[in-house]
């Protein structure tokens with residue numbers, strides 16, 4: 538049973554979810570990262586100690602040189618790993634927001650300059666470009682360790698091309714971003730972003746349908 542590789546704390550957390558989907562995504566994420574990290578490190582998945590920072594960020598207590606980050610959306614779990622520096626990942630469905638919802642959330646996430654840029658676009662492109670900004674900002678804030686405890690408007694994206702990403706400043710620190718889209722043939726697809734604190738880090742990432750673990 539894949540779930541048996543979880544720690545006692547992870548099993549208790551899984552049991553506390555009221556939503557079956559949320560529980561499934563949490564378990565799938567932990568099984569994915571324990572399996573892949575253990576394979577890389579040459580140890581048993583259940584031997585890894587996944588500690589959690591006060592802001593909720595999981596990390597490998599015994600391997601300070603290796604960082605990882607998880608993201609999930611609906612039926613998808615994504616894991617990014619890097620050696621040296623820290624990493625953040627975000628994945629969202631392209632239809633995560635309606636055009637109306639995107640318009641309502643934008644002013645809370647985008648800087649004034651970004652908002653002006655997005656306002657020049659037609660409605661559909663506005664939503665897609667906003668989603669690209671969103672995942673890059675969330676990945677940068679997760680790399681930084683704060684998540685949305687920090688203000689997303691404080692993430693300044695310096696890319697010419699909002700869809701592919703390149704660089705960001707978070708509270709004066711440089712963060713390097715890769716971003717793109719994937720399609721699964723069933724839905725409109727997903728927008729993803731990976732942020733690293735180290736320009737030369739070669740992040741590796743993979744995504745899975747959460748159902749594969751059950």
Ligand SMILES: CC(C)(COP(=O)(O)OP(=O)(O)OC[C@H]1O[C@@H](n2cnc3c(N)ncnc32)[C@H](O)[C@@H]1OP(=O)(O)O)[C@@H](O)C(=O)NCCC(=O)NCCS
Pocket residue numbers: 562563566567591592593594595606607608609610625626627628675678679680681682683684685686
């Ligand atoms: C980090 C955050 C943006 C993730 O939001 P989300 O909608 O759950 O997005 P994702 O699916 O992309 O990411 C979830 C994963 O990010 C990781 N994560 C959690 N907190 C994190 C943080 N502060 N920094 C980086 N990664 C974090 C976890 O692995 C989590 O998955 P898990 O709970 O299954 O282990 C959001 O949880 C947040 O802003 N957290 C910080 C503030 C907070 O509420 N803390 C409360 C706990 S102390």
